[in-house]
Amino acid sequence: MREVVAGAVIxxxxxxxxxxxxxxxxxxxxxxPGGKVEPGxxxxxxxxxxxxxxxxxxxxxxxxxxxxxxxxxxxxxxALAATLVAGDPRPTEHSAVCxxxxxALRQMAAAGELVPADAVWxxxxxxxxx
Ligand code: 523
Numbered sequence: 616m617r618e619v620v621a622g623a624v625i626x627x628x629x630x631x632x633x634x635x636x637x638x639x640x641x642x643x644x645x646x647x648p649g650g651k652v653e654p655g656x657x658x659x660x661x662x663x664x665x666x667x668x669x670x671x672x673x674x675x676x677x678x679x680x681x682x683x684x685x686x687x688x689x690x691x692x693x694a695l696a697a698t699l700v701a702g703d704p705r706p707t708e709h710s711a712v713c714x715x716x717x718x719a720l721r722q723m724a725a726a727g728e729l730v731p732a733d734a735v736w737x738x739x740x741x742x743x744x745x
């Protein structure tokens with residue numbers, strides 16, 4: 616069983632979203648950025664590494680948000696809160712990033728613009744932003 620960890624990075628009352636480029640089913644949709652936890656890593660350590668690699672930012676990982684979401688039989692997704700410590704996100708693997716408040720997040724969800732697994736956390740995320 617492997618885990619994917621996603622970060623709810625909040626800065627100045629806004630949540631960081633990143634637009635995926637692959638696989639085709641989710642290309643163009645927005646996600647909480649993250650990636651797979653490697654053997655021997657903690658969830659928090661994996662998140663801090665992934666966001667440094669993918670976006671060039673330093674974050675401090677915090678508590679889990681919402682429920683875990685099964686992605687496949689052998690893969691599950693968890694979200695952790697994270698605070699931005701340093702840097703300005705510059706996507707290397709995503710096509711764009713944006714910062715959203717609760718209203719914008721809800722509008723994107725209603726328009727089907729979020730990765731489906733991440734949309735499960737809509738109320739949890741909106742609650743962090745209000
Ligand atoms: N998700 C997902 N939501 C979300 C993330 C970060 C990932 O639904 N917020 C899914 C998308 C992929 C799987 O989790 O099916 C792995 O995410 P990915 O590709 O971001 O993780 P990597 O980069 O560690 O994995 P590889 O693509 O295998 O390198």
